[in-house]
Amino acid sequence: MSTQPLIVVHPEPEVLAHATAGRLIAAVADAQARRGVAHVSLTGGTIGGKTLQAVAASSARDAVDWHRVHLWWSDERFLPAGHADRNATQARRALLDALDLDPATVHEPPASDGPDGDDPDAAAARYAAELAAAAGGAEVPAFDVLLLGMGPDGHVASLFPHHPGLGRDESSVIAVRESPKPPPVRLSFTFGALARARQVWVVASGAEKAGAVARGVAGEDVSSTPAAGVRGTESTLWLVDAAAASELPG
Template identity: 55%
Template sequence: MSKTLVVVSPDADTLAATVAARLAIKIIDAQAERGSASIVLTGGRIAAKVLATLKDLPAGKAIDWPHVELWWGDERFLPAGDPDRNETQARAALLDALPLDPARVHAMPASDGPDGDDASAAAARYARELVTGGADLPSFDVLMLGVGEDGHVASLFPGHPVLNETGTTAATFNSPKPPPTRITLTMPTIQTADEVWLVAAGPDKTKSVGAALNGDKSLPAAHATGTSRTLWLLDGPAAADVAAS
């Protein structure tokens, strides 16, 4: 059974440093065990801060970056290099400074990619990439998620039809948050990760974080769980409505 752990840092900067340190250790441990690590990245302001912090972290020097497999939990379906794409933000914050193996960096397709503006075809392409060389999904060591003000994770929004998708990936249309078209891992795929980390900072996340952790199952964030462990990594304001255990 998955264990849920809530870790609260006093502020966003300390939270970013905490998450970056945890991520470095998780990667190092996975590589010591198997020779590689598989990480699913997320977008948003706190995610960018985590990656930027990891770049200067001493423990990062112990990571064998060419043997890190990188995936994304969701992506805004925009042209390659668009500043609003999660990939673009991750590259600017950290990835472009690392000796990564390009074949192990699995960005979600862009709207000017091989499938053009067909988001459903692009989502299907990413689903095929996930299972290349085998019938099973990768063993995600850590799958990181931001938590939206409305309790959404990845591009899975409360009450949205995409929540019912049972495939590996899906296209999200008419998203309540711009841009309207996105690509996302589905909830069943998210739930295959060894550890799911939900990272949230700021008073705008207080209500959704508190509701999800206090049992509101209408929120997608309440269903994002890892197979072995689920970590809620929060700053003080985001955790203000979390009931004491």
């Protein structure tokens, strides 16, 4: 079952990033204590990158056995491997290159120069199959933490307001074309995949996102604010700075 959102407000972006990093380390260590391994879905964006940098800088990061963490991405720009604009490339620079990771547990979405070439539908199907293989009979793993950034328009992953991708749930991963935010072609989890997460954390910073934060927390129409439709099965956190919280009631 889905959960009601809990809002945590931090005074400014740097505090938000460091607090989220500490929360992530603790959540992953806890998941490993309970289940042996942890599945985490990462996000891109400015505050997502700062959060990963804060994990890299934290003395507590060694509380996690990183060999037993499966890393996924809820969306990715369909660009060549290693491209500077790919979320996975940015995550490697911010954190992953500093960790002792098992390469087999780092599940980067396929790139446009990968085995499927420039066919994003085939690449989406390949990533969906990889998720299913790790899920033990389900379509996707029950992510212990699913981190989501959010745009000023309320989009999460690459699910944009009033975009045809919003209504597609035939698979856990879809190809998104004509994205309103460049680049135009992306891979994205569907709402069905996002809904499998135990904990969903929407991390948002800046006054330009305040309206979308207020609409998302209030559970407004998903077609206009996709972030409103994402809930964790155990908890849903909105981790925001004071500017992003400025239009919340009270």
